[in-house]
Amino acid sequence: MSPLSDQPFTAYIGIDWADLKHDICLQAAGGTRREFDCIAHQVAHIDEWANGLYRRFGGPIAVALELASGPIVAALQKYDFFVLFPINPLTLARYREAFQPSGAKDDPTDAELALDLLQHHPERFSRLRPQSAGMRSLMSLVVQRRQLVGDKTRFTNRLCDTLKQYYPQALEWFEDRDTVLFCDFLTRWPTLAAVRRARTTTLEAFFHAHNSRCARLIEARLASIRAAS
DSSP states (O other): OOOGGGSOOSEEEEEEOOSSEEEEEEEETTOOOEEEEEEESSHHHHHHHHHHHHHHHOSOEEEEESOSSSHHHHHHTTOTTEEEEEOOHHHHHHHHHHHOOOSOTTSOOHHHHHHHHHHHOGGGOOOOOOOOHHHHHHHHHHHHHHHHHHHHHHHHHHHHHHHHHHOTHHHHHOSOOSSHHHHHHHHHOOSHHHHHTSOHHHHHHHHHHTTOOOHHHHHHHHHHHHHOO
């Protein structure tokens, strides 16, 4: 990669991102004065900020930030005048330690440190190659699926822990606890006393309606329900 100084950037930006807002440190090309700003993570705010920079500097504008994917990256990639340079979080952490921040008002912010790294050590960073809209959508779906799987696991574990305290028999009757069958069973018969009052024909019909038709399995469940205490 050619040195950053050889590339015709009109301005340099460091971003310290967060879920709700992003701290900004900006320096115009050839200048020494740095400007600090904070923008909310909202489409309208990001759009207003980005378009204001383009009217002021044109492009391209180099942006250093502490991740290679995520909501802020996706938001900035739609502007073709931004060139994104991801910084490894560990690299930024070590650079931060070199300054020994004391918590004083004049300590450098992570946004300013990211800008420093980009300007003083350009050989360490490569620009983030923009992905197609389809690939960005796919990556977003993959992340959402991973989060949903994690949520399902956490909720299932919490449910099982709760049942162990007052209704452990239900865990013996169902090997799979993350199914519609299990959840509907608990919804309809939330206690041992409730399921023991149910008629055999009602329970059989319930299992059949949920595509649980193994006669031997149903018979074993019914026998265990009748014997439970």
